[in-house]
Amino acid sequence: MKTISNYTHDVGAHCETGSVRNLIRHAGLEVTEPMIFGIGSGPAFYYLFFAKGPSTFPLIGIRTPPGTILKNVSKLSGIDFFSRQYSNTDKALARAHELLESNVPVALSVDMFYMKYLPSFLHVHAPFHFIILVGVEGDRYTISDPYFEEIGYLHIDDLRAAWETHAPLAKDNSLFHVKNIPGEIDWKNAVIRGMKRTCKNMILPPVIRNLMFFVGIQGMRTYAKKIRQWPKDFSGVILREGILFNAVGFEDQGTGGGAFRLMYGAFLQEAAELLGSTALVEMADRIIEHGRNWRDISRMLIRLGKKLPTSDEEYNDWIRQNAGMLDDGLDEIAGLFEKAADVEDRFFRDLGNIAADLG
Amino acid sequence: MIITETPEQQKHPHRFLMWDADENGKCVSSLAESEFASDIHLYYEQRAKEVRRLLVRLTDNEISPVYFFMDYQQITVKDLASRVRVSASTVKKHLTPDGFKKVSIEILQRYARVFDIMLADFFNFTLVPDDINVKNTRHNNRLLQKTTITANENNK
Numbered sequence: 001m002k003t004i005s006n007y008t009h010d011v012g013a014h015c016e017t018g019s020v021r022n023l024i025r026h027a028g029l030e031v032t033e034p035m036i037f038g039i040g041s042g043p044a045f046y047y048l049f050f051a052k053g054p055s056t057f058p059l060i061g062i063r064t065p066p067g068t069i070l071k072n073v074s075k076l077s078g079i080d081f082f083s084r085q086y087s088n089t090d091k092a093l094a095r096a097h098e099l100l101e102s103n104v105p106v107a108l109s110v111d112m113f114y115m116k117y118l119p120s121f122l123h124v125h126a127p128f129h130f131i132i133l134v135g136v137e138g139d140r141y142t143i144s145d146p147y148f149e150e151i152g153y154l155h156i157d158d159l160r161a162a163w164e165t166h167a168p169l170a171k172d173n174s175l176f177h178v179k180n181i182p183g184e185i186d187w188k189n190a191v192i193r194g195m196k197r198t199c200k201n202m203i204l205p206p207v208i209r210n211l212m213f214f215v216g217i218q219g220m221r222t223y224a225k226k227i228r229q230w231p232k233d234f235s236g237v238i239l240r241e242g243i244l245f246n247a248v249g250f251e252d253q254g255t256g257g258g259a260f261r262l263m264y265g266a267f268l269q270e271a272a273e274l275l276g277s278t279a280l281v282e283m284a285d286r287i288i289e290h291g292r293n294w295r296d297i298s299r300m301l302i303r304l305g306k307k308l309p310t311s312d313e314e315y316n317d318w319i320r321q322n323a324g325m326l327d328d329g330l331d332e333i334a335g336l337f338e339k340a341a342d343v344e345d346r347f348f349r350d351l352g353n354i355a356a357d358l359g
Numbered sequence: 360m361i362i363t364e365t366p367e368q369q370k371h372p373h374r375f376l377m378w379d380a381d382e383n384g385k386c387v388s389s390l391a392e393s394e395f396a397s398d399i400h401l402y403y404e405q406r407a408k409e410v411r412r413l414l415v416r417l418t419d420n421e422i423s424p425v426y427f428f429m430d431y432q433q434i435t436v437k438d439l440a441s442r443v444r445v446s447a448s449t450v451k452k453h454l455t456p457d458g459f460k461k462v463s464i465e466i467l468q469r470y471a472r473v474f475d476i477m478l479a480d481f482f483n484f485t486l487v488p489d490d491i492n493v494k495n496t497r498h499n500n501r502l503l504q505k506t507t508i509t510a511n512e513n514n515k
Contacts, residue, residue: 052435
């Protein structure tokens with residue numbers, strides 16, 4: 001039996017930022033989750049038209065790809081993380097055991113579907129969920145999961161299934177832990193560079209923008225257009241669940257609300273204080289207001305989605321009577337997303353200019 | 360597979376960490392039950408209906424047990440093929456009742472691992488009333504299962 005001593009489990013809005021923060025805190029450095037999110041250049045938008053999500057709707061990404069935040073934080077703060085993907089679970093487990101014996105908590109990227117301690121509605125096949133191993137006793141592993149208020153427990157069979165999925169793009173058998181915290185960290189520089197990178201990710205150069213029409217601000221505009229097409233592309237229960245899932249994904253899938261934009265507001269407030277910048281205070285207010293508006297759009301999606309029938313058999317009759325109402329509702333929501341894209345366009349341009357002035 | 364009379368509900372409310380500005384404009388976090396909790400409840404009901412709809416298609420010999428679990432767990436053919444380490448066309452064959460008859464036990468074990476079920480779950484669907492508890496435990500790499508049936512004290 002081995003359990004990390006002095007480990008403090010804490011929840012997080014998001015699994016990657018929450019896990020990275022918990023590891024850094026355990027290593028002795030106090031840092032907030034929004035700071036990890038901001039330095040890690042978390043905010044993003046991807047309309048992944050080529051990848052199907054729940055209910056066969058295209059996947060929407062509202063933060064940078066899994067693992068990117070860790071890389072960015074490591075690069076900009078100088079915190080040294082050991083990160084490695086092993087060829088099989090036996091090797092990965094052996095390394096994890098060595099680390100636990102050395103009192104080092106170790107983060108893993110796993111499929112959330114097998115996290116039995118989470119409620120059933122979170123048992124979805126998402127092989128990019130970050131957890132921290134903090135102990136092992138026989139076949140039972142002790143887990144610190146930012147999505148769970150208490151410490152969770154996993155049987156070795158579930159851990160193995162979650163850690164080696166062979167799913168497309170999954171980082172099977174990968175782990176990371178803090179290796180070294182530098183004596184001095186230039187947080188100001190890290191914050192400024194993190195902001196610059198975020199702006200660059202959101203506002204692509206004009207030529208690239210046309211090619212990468214599904215990324216950043218242009219991705220938001222593409223998504224808005226596609227919303228109007230949903231009743232043509234989908235029908236029945238799939239359409240109902242797809243509309244609801246889009247909204248829940250913006251709010252309840254580890255975003256902290258408003259598609260991560262509210263947590264980014266918390267980061268900008270912290271950055272404003274660190275850098276003594278009144279311009280950043282104003283930017284924080286703008287993104288918080290935007291995040292709240294995004295939440296309102298999510299609520300509209302939920303209200304509209306709930307109007308659709310819960311069985312395929314009822315759909316044809318329902319759509320004959322309600323096609324106009326559905327089209328109008330989606331058109332209104334699409335319009336609000338187009339406005340949201342305009343807001344983010346101005347916001348990230350202004351933030352980029354402020355970051356350039358700051359250093 | 361055990362299909363309970365009453366769909367599984369969220370036994371304990373799950374709280375998420377949410378960020379928002381307080382009355383002074385400072386962005387703070389708080390743990391809160393999802394404001395969409397009632398929609399999650401509806402989602403459970405929807406999924407329970409979906410299980411029964413798929414079960415009818417299964418017993419009518421329209422789909423295979425692999426199709427049943429793939430559809431229920433909302434995995435795409437491409438994703439499933441990658442996870443089971445076979446081609447997408449092979450998975451497509453296994454989605455039909457005739458194709459399913461040709462799946463080897465080894466491949467079936469891989470499917471079972473992905474779906475987190477036992478091999479017996481591909482062949483046995485147990486409808487359980489609320490006053491009965493049925494618990495399956497897995498053995499020998501999901502090849503064997505032990506079933507324990509008890510009275511549900513809460514529903515007496």
